[in-house]
Amino acid sequence: MSMANQSALLRDSFIELSARERAAVVLDAGTFRELLGPFDRLESPWLPLQGIVCQADDGAVIARGTIDGQPAVVAAIESAFQGGSIGEVSGSKIAAALELALADCERGKIVRPVVLFETGGVRLQEANLGLAVIAEIQSAIVALRRHVPVVGVIAGMVGCFGGMSLAAGLCSYLVMTKQGRLGMNGPEVIEQEAGIEELDASDRRRVWQLIGGEQRARTGFADALVEDAVDDVREAVRAAFAQGVPAAHRTGQVAATLAKLAQIDPAAVTPDTMRAIFGPSPLNASRTHGETA
Template identity: 55%
Template sequence: IAKGSIAGLPVVIAAIEGNFQGGSLGEVGGAKMAGALELAAEDNRNGIPTRAILLLETGGVRLQEANLGLAAIADIHAAIVDLRQYQPVIGVVAGSVGCFGGMSIAAGLCSYLLVTREARLGLNGPQVIEQEAGLEEYDSRDRPFIWSLTGGEQRFNSGLADRYVADDVVQIQQQITELLQQGLPENQRSRQVDHYLERLAALNAEPQIDPATVRDLYQGERS
């Protein structure tokens, strides 16, 4: 957790270390992130326009902590929704771990989401899907297949991320600065339920849906 300023704007940053237990989030780490976001919201109520940046490299809840970890992630969700009333909450998924589980919901609640080509975003990770649905349904070792479905480029092209940049510190920083200065979005993504239901309804589920079909559905909105 760090607090400072970017381009003169007050900011709190929370980063998850993806190399430690797959970036899984437990009771204590979750409480730190939720607490930082809650304090940022309190700053805003006291006239200090603190924004937030979440660096999300995480497999979600730490399974051995069970409900305590889930409760911590729920607190993070509530804190994001509270803070984004006042200032942007920016999520960044940039590494090979990706963002899964309950923290993928946190990513979806962010005002803006920035991803790289290496990023992945999904509710369930590839190994979990393979374990539950079988190898024929989802081969977790097929990297091109995995990235074609949940990779940063696909998530951007299907409207689930706002910025798509190279895995470069300077470019990521520039994009974050732009989003901070942009202010709150006109309509938070998580409030566009009807919009996404319309998109799902427009897909023909009879044949197997491929990534290109999903991208094509959103191209008109990007152009």
């Protein structure tokens, strides 16, 4: 990618970029180098058996380069292919990239890991194989974050759901846009399983009030809320690495989280009640920047 093309991308919406373009602009200009790209044709062996056309990179882009001059690896999920679902191949690419970064960190060579989430979770056509590799991704994040911050970004309209929402929650720092969504189950799944009385998936305002980027930042589940602009996302990623490894991660605050859960009245759940209960703790307040103050 030429410097002129990259400069043009910096003026664009981050959400509108493909996974490959997102990975390129997160890295320092001119340092993008893709690993196991489409010309390597590492495709899912399972999708053709079900009459589904493969994508040559299986919807996951892995890139090496630098961030602020430091070695970095970026794993970007392509939502345009199967809704960003994680299959055996795409998940293995992400897990292996994180595991190789971990090996470098353990040898004293720090590699900055970034995961650009845009996924509905496991690819249903690959079921247990996808779930197994998501567990490998989660394990790699937990091991990596002892050495270096693991930064996740949820920017686009697909959001981040299913097992990959747990992976996002394990990240040291999480960057979101207002357009992004984060939840264990998507609104359509909730409506299907619990009924429209529980959640009307077509009520977009309600959905974003409950699981949108602004709400997740206001309740301490995301660390930075940024505008949909390449410069803003890049700056938030760099700012996260500048903070270093957190003294404690969200997932380590078990007692505090259980105490907050005990305060919830299931019959009176609103965006405001969630903000009152889960508002940024001193830990999150010290980690948060951008529009979440």
